Amino acid sequence: MATPNFTQCALDFQNSIELYGNYVYTGPVQGILKHTDLPLITVQGCRELCGTGNVYYEWADIASTISTWILPILGLLLQCPFDSNDFRNTLYAIARWMGSPVASLAYTLWNIKIASKSAMMVDMATKYEETPPEGSQYSQIRDSLYILSMMNQYTIKQRMPSQEAERLLRIALFSDSLQLEAVEGQFNTIVSRRRELAKVIRDGRKKGIVPVFVSQTWFLFSLAITIESVDGAKKSLLNPQLRDAYMRETSRTMKDFDWTHLLGDEHYFEGDFFVKFAGQGRVRFHYGVAHPILAGIEESFVAQYGRDWLRDAEGARALLVRGPEKLHGLHSFDFRGTWQVLSSIVIVCGSALGAFIISFFTPTVGLGCRSGGYVVFNIIAVGSFAIEGLIWWLVPEGIVPEKDIITRVFTGLDRQLSHEEAGRWKKVFRSPVRTLLQGWKSLTRRDRWEVLVLRVFEVGNTGWLAYINMAQVVGSYQNCDCMGSTWGPGGGYIDFQDYNYYLSEGVTYYWGFGTGLSCMVLTVSFAFIVVEWCTQSHLSTGEYDNAQAGLRRTRAWKKYTYYIRRGPDIIIDWFKILWHEIGRRPEHAKRIRRSLVWSSHTKPNFEIKDLTPVRTGRKEPKYTWSGLSYDSERPTLMGQGTGLSEGEIEHCLSPVGIVGLNPWAAMAEGGRERDRGPNGVIRALPEGQRPKWHGFGWR
Numbered sequence: 001m002a003t004p005n006f007t008q009c010a011l012d013f014q015n016s017i018e019l020y021g022n023y024v025y026t027g028p029v030q031g032i033l034k035h036t037d038l039p040l041i042t043v044q045g046c047r048e049l050c051g052t053g054n055v056y057y058e059w060a061d062i063a064s065t066i067s068t069w070i071l072p073i074l075g076l077l078l079q080c081p082f083d084s085n086d087f088r089n090t091l092y093a094i095a096r097w098m099g100s101p102v103a104s105l106a107y108t109l110w111n112i113k114i115a116s117k118s119a120m121m122v123d124m125a126t127k128y129e130e131t132p133p134e135g136s137q138y139s140q141i142r143d144s145l146y147i148l149s150m151m152n153q154y155t156i157k158q159r160m161p162s163q164e165a166e167r168l169l170r171i172a173l174f175s176d177s178l179q180l181e182a183v184e185g186q187f188n189t190i191v192s193r194r195r196e197l198a199k200v201i202r203d204g205r206k207k208g209i210v211p212v213f214v215s216q217t218w219f220l221f222s223l224a225i226t227i228e229s230v231d232g233a234k235k236s237l238l239n240p241q242l243r244d245a246y247m248r249e250t251s252r253t254m255k256d257f258d259w260t261h262l263l264g265d266e267h268y269f270e271g272d273f274f275v276k277f278a279g280q281g282r283v284r285f286h287y288g289v290a291h292p293i294l295a296g297i298e299e300s301f302v303a304q305y306g307r308d309w310l311r312d313a314e315g316a317r318a319l320l321v322r323g324p325e326k327l328h329g330l331h332s333f334d335f336r337g338t339w340q341v342l343s344s345i346v347i348v349c350g351s352a353l354g355a356f357i358i359s360f361f362t363p364t365v366g367l368g369c370r371s372g373g374y375v376v377f378n379i380i381a382v383g384s385f386a387i388e389g390l391i392w393w394l395v396p397e398g399i400v401p402e403k404d405i406i407t408r409v410f411t412g413l414d415r416q417l418s419h420e421e422a423g424r425w426k427k428v429f430r431s432p433v434r435t436l437l438q439g440w441k442s443l444t445r446r447d448r449w450e451v452l453v454l455r456v457f458e459v460g461n462t463g464w465l466a467y468i469n470m471a472q473v474v475g476s477y478q479n480c481d482c483m484g485s486t487w488g489p490g491g492g493y494i495d496f497q498d499y500n501y502y503l504s505e506g507v508t509y510y511w512g513f514g515t516g517l518s519c520m521v522l523t524v525s526f527a528f529i530v531v532e533w534c535t536q537s538h539l540s541t542g543e544y545d546n547a548q549a550g551l552r553r554t555r556a557w558k559k560y561t562y563y564i565r566r567g568p569d570i571i572i573d574w575f576k577i578l579w580h581e582i583g584r585r586p587e588h589a590k591r592i593r594r595s596l597v598w599s600s601h602t603k604p605n606f607e608i609k610d611l612t613p614v615r616t617g618r619k620e621p622k623y624t625w626s627g628l629s630y631d632s633e634r635p636t637l638m639g640q641g642t643g644l645s646e647g648e649i650e651h652c653l654s655p656v657g658i659v660g661l662n663p664w665a666a667m668a669e670g671g672r673e674r675d676r677g678p679n680g681v682i683r684a685l686p687e688g689q690r691p692k693w694h695g696f697g698w699r
Contacts, residue, residue, distance in 0.1 A: 113339075
């Protein structure tokens with residue numbers, strides 16, 4: 001195949017009347033050449049007159065492009081957290097990150113969101129101007145939420161019951177009264193264990209919003225100490241003496257711990273709680289354990305209570321352990337994660353769109369090898385993520401099918417290779433076939449979709465991305481078909497002009513717009529990462545004083561940029577109103593948001609409707625609350641009661657979880673009075689006496 005000489009070919013075409021008449025292009029022209037009288041040649045004429053080969057660049061140009069663009073990209077790729085001494089999984093990780101960037105980026109943004117929510121909850125736990133000392137209740141909650149954000153990057157066993165696993169994690173993370181079994185050389189209190197665990201993780205990880213560990217050894221070490229913290233709580237709850245002591249300490253009944261018998265079931269909780277590291281989007285279908293717990297905390301009381309939600313630490317901790325009235329479970333999914341999905345699509349497609357605009361609008365205008373290559377890459381990237389989402393939604397987790405076509409094929413092949421009369425060459429393949437068959441039988445239905453569909457898309461798209469980049473580096477697109485933009489309508493001709501001519505005709509407008517679009521997307525994304533790293537660093541900083549200094553700077557930043565950052569919240573609020581108006585449910589649009597929203601102000605008043613009593617005594621409660629108004633300075637009970645059982649202790653719990661958070665309770669046991677906090681006293685009624693209700697409170 002001869003190498004074309006487009007310079008000589010252009011001269012021959014323009015100077016020969018016969019060639020010009022045979023090969024001149026007379027169709028429509030788009031873009032900057034629309035109003036010019038340039039001699040245009042058809043793609044077929046270019047093939048016949050110029051040849052069908054490629055005009056590759058000189059080595060000096062190729063080397064310059066490689067050193068300027070390719071090597072820096074490879075340098076960034078080598079900084080990724082690969083698995084040490086695991087070549088196959090390293091290749092799969094590269095294919096995952098490069099071949100399915102929408103999916104891997106969506107999972108990474110989700111982890112960033114979890115870390116951001118954890119850091120904001122720590123920030124909002126106290127008043128704006130307060131930074132409690134080390135060892136305080138605030139410091140303990142800071143450790144707990146930091147550990148939870150790290151746990152989010154590990155997978156749990158699929159067969160583990162969802163709600164029971166969440167209850168266990170809540171106790172392991174937020175309880176301060178559960179005694180652990182004595183282990184030589186270790187702290188026996190759960191608070192000390194958490195403090196030591198948080199310290200080890202902070203000291204052993206690199207600073208950043210997404211942990212980048214130095215090696216697989218650190219993965220395993222971090223996983224081991226995380227498992228240890230949960231395993232200690234599990235053993236204590238299975239110990240009758242420690243469990244009974246914990247029930248007495250928290251004033252709860254055995255009914256509240258009926259679920260703990262499952263902790264001893266080897267089918268569900270045998271072995272480690274966490275299985276393997278799954279951060280940076282390397283594992284498909286990984287949602288993490290943190291969001292269901294954080295969402296439950298917000299739903300219980302934090303979202304409504306706002307800043308300084310830890311003012312009554314004892315009551316707040318009780319709610320953190322108990323959770324909402326209906327637990328979400330660790331396997332639940334929240335569609336609020338759609339924001340991270342849309343963001344990843346915008347980042348990936350927005351970055352490629354700039355390159356597409358430059359390639360598409362540079363003559364010959366139309367869809368060609370360069371612009372079409374970007375389109376194919378993005379279609380595969382978005383399509384593979386869409387397929388992954390459908391599999392996540394439609395295919396049940398943990399199901400291992402007994403028979404399928406591939407199993408039958410491998411079984412039949414193994415049977416043929418196992419015959420005594422099988423030749424020597426067949427016996428060579430017997431062991432590999434049996435290994436593949438056993439491995440395939442152990443895969444779940446989701447895993448099989450991953451192997452047969454998703455991994456094929458990712459590896460193929462990675463190869464396609466490498467091809468379109470190297471093709472532009474070496475000049476593989478310098479041929480008649482690629483220069484003629486023949487992938488779609490609008491092309492089909494070649495003008496033989498160079499970039500200087502295109503510059504004079506105004507192609508810089510398209511180049512500038514495309515470059516500006518890609519740079520804007522990347523700049524905004526990078527700025528988001530930097531801001532998140534800065535505003536979350538107080539959660540991961542090891543030195544407590546430095547962490548509190550960072551927290552003060554974070555609060556100042558958020559306060560002065562409040563109205564700028566308020567934009568997404570306004571969009572969410574308007575979208576909710578529109579959604580409920582369309583559904584003819586305008587009363588739902590006025591409900592308080594489920595998520596905690598940052599604020600520098602502490603709410604002076606807090607109102608809850610439809611308060612529901614929860615029994616902690618011997619009998620079912622015989623009273624209801626119709627309303628409750630709370631003032632931070634003077635708490636007051638308002639409502640109507642239908643009676644109170646004699647000699648039993650009752651506590652109030654609202655649907656949003658305000659129990660023990662403030663000094664509110666009704667109590668009738670021997671006429672005693674008992675302090676429940678700095679702001680008030682629980683009233684006790686003598687046996688047989690019913691409470692009298694008044695519009696301003698109760699007496």
